[in-house]
Amino acid sequence: METEAPSNGPVAAAALSVGIGALAFGIAVVASEASPAIAAKLNWYNPTGPLSGKTSIGIIVWLVAWAILSALWKRGSVRLRPVLMTSLALIAIGFILTFPPVFDAIAGK
Secondary structure (H helix, E strand, O other): OOOOOOOOHHHHHHHHHHHHHHHHHHHHHHHHHHOHHHHHHOOOEOOOEOHHHHHHHHHHHHHHHHHHHHHHOOOOOOOHHHHHHHHHHHHHHHHHOOOHHHHHHHHOO
């Protein structure tokens, strides 16, 4: 008697969406540092300045990606290793983009 492999789509969706959200946060950091106009638009709460918009953008992108990927992979089974490796790469890139020497170099400062 063969048993059906359990669905890992929701797990893969959660993992990949974290990477996408982390990358979005890193991109928001670089954009904010590169452009005073973008920094002003990301100032959603004065006591924290543009950081409020940067973190909120990362969270919003993460939630939207999670919702979309969860809907697409709800009952499916995907190869988990490539998804996790992609997620780790996106997290690493997003993390690297938040370091001042990196975002200053990209922003041309």
